[in-house]
Amino acid sequence: MSIGLFELTFVREQTSKRVNRWFKWLAPGLLVKRWLLISITGVFLAGLGISIWIGLTPIYRILSGISDLLGTITRIIPNYISGPLALAIGIFLLFWGQTRTVGSIAEVLKPENNEELVDMLLAHRRLNRGPRIVTVGGGTGLSTLLRGLKEYSANITAIVTVADDGGSSGRLRREIGVLPPGDIRNCVAALADEEKLLTELFQYRFSAGDGLSGHSFGNLFLTAMSDITGDLEQAIAASSKVLAVRGRVLPATLSDVRLWADLEDGRHIEGESNISDAGGKICAVGCIPSTPPALPAAIKAIEEADYIIIGPGSLYTSVIPNLLVPGIRSAIARSTAPRIYVCNIMTQPGETEGYSVSDHIRAIDEICGRRLFDAVVVHGRVPTAQALIRYAQENSHPVFLDREDVTRLGRRIVLANIMHEDPESGYVRHDPQRLAKVLFRWYGGTRGFKFQGFEDS
Structure with a gap:
């Protein structure tokens, strides 16, 4: 029975x-x-x-x-x-x-x-009806953000810095003369449908072999595609089709940009990888050439954007290098779309030691000579004691939220729990899903609606 x-x-x-x-x-x-x-x-x-x-x-x-x-x-x-x-x-x-x-x-x-x-068709329709989002940044911060955003919209354009001159990217830049593909590689992998496998493949580093040791497969792949297609923009577009990327990745400029920084102690440092290693307080930052032309496709994406997100990422070596391109910062300043900055959770030795949230905002405003964003996302909880001890050993601390100063700068504060802490290593990062939800909640509030496909956790 x-x-x-x-x-x-x-x-x-x-x-x-x-x-x-x-x-x-x-x-x-x-x-x-x-x-x-x-x-x-x-x-x-x-x-x-x-x-x-x-x-x-x-x-x-x-x-x-x-x-x-x-x-x-x-x-x-x-x-x-x-x-x-x-x-x-x-x-x-x-x-x-x-x-x-x-x-x-x-x-x-x-x-x-x-x-x-x-279900796949329904998700495809929903994502393609999502807002046109432009993200500006570089490093692991931007790729982390993209992993969360791609669950809500397929209309994403990531504008990435090409100032990297360290590691595998720096070697390829010096030996072959290509633009550094490292940050672009991370973003392409983050936006791919089969992200886990592609991330492992693109991040794979050769440990042996003459000339191969230390290089990542993704960097070599993009370098080869650049040679085949003629430039990095076409290489990224071709790679995105092959890898079924949800959105697109664009370099801020196709110029061979080299960063420089003046430190408080009078030193003049050149090279992105040398700035954070110099260990001084940064007073001024710029690039050579001083006014690199912006990629036209990047300008168009900003002009057509429904939503612009700046950061997260290393302030002086990932975020600001994009804004040193006059066409990029001017297009963002002209935009009427909601614009928001995602502040880092921890300070970075050699770049932002002792910086508060308002210090991050002032640094961007001073570089651009104008106000580029309306609000700032700040993490609202303190990491565990284990993480604090680990970071303190590297002279890194949580970014302090000085509310009154931020308010005086005319920015709205979006306070939320957006942190992921690795229990083994003690490293803290932005949580892609939590961060994306917070960003879309704020965007929906500015537009007076609840974004389709968004569910509060």
Whole structure:
């Protein structure tokens, strides 16, 4: 008896799931209902056209035969039973045929996972209706942000600095003369659909081999694509198609930019990798050439943006280098879209030692000579004692929120718990999902609506 009940429950559950899956195909925005109706109308008109073309004679005989058949059926089975029964069978056959057709297509198109094709199409429609977002930054901070944003919109443009001159990127820049691909590599991997596998592949570093040791596969891949396509912009576009990237990544400029910084002790430091290693307080920062031309596609993306996000990332070596490009900062300043800055959680030795939230804002305002954003996202909780001790050993501390100074600078404070702390290493980072939710909650508030697909946690 219990086995019979179990089987009955199982059958009901499977039937319910199948029915729900069928009805998903009629969900708003999937554009299935209209095409189904058009298909049925097309079949009817095609049949009518054939009848008219051949002189209508056969259609009278067909209609007469159908009339006689229906009369016979209603004499045997009353019309209040036979009518609904025939209607139900017709609808069932129609949906069954459509389902089998879609199922055949799905076997070819659907990837090797358990996600239903209808769910994939619904997600695709939702993401493509998302706001046009422009993010400005570099380093691991920007790639972390992108991992969260891509769950809410596919219309993302990441504008990335090309001032890196250390590690694998620096070697390729010096030896081959290409623009540094490191930060771009991280962003492309973060926006890819198969992010986990691609991240592992793109971050893979060769540990042996003459000339290969220390290089990452992603850097070599983008360098090769740059040589094949002619420039970094085309290389990124081609790579994004191959890797099914959700959004796009653009360099701020195609110029060979070299950063410099003047320190409080009078030293003049050149090279992005040398600035943070110099260990002094930065008084001024700039680049060579002093006015690199902005990438036209980046300017256009900013002008068309619905939402602009600056940071997170190293203040002087990831965020500000983008703003040293006059065209980029001017386009952001002109934009009427909501603009927000994501402040770092911890200070960075050699760059922002002792900096508060307002110090980060002032540094950006002084470089740009104007106000570029309306609000600032600040983490609202203190890391654990273990993390604080670990960071204190490196002369790094939580960025202090000086509310009054930030308010005097005319910025709205968005305070939230957006931190992820690695229990093993003690490192703290922005949590991609939490940060994205906070950013979209604020964006929805500025636009007076709740963003589709957003759920509060």
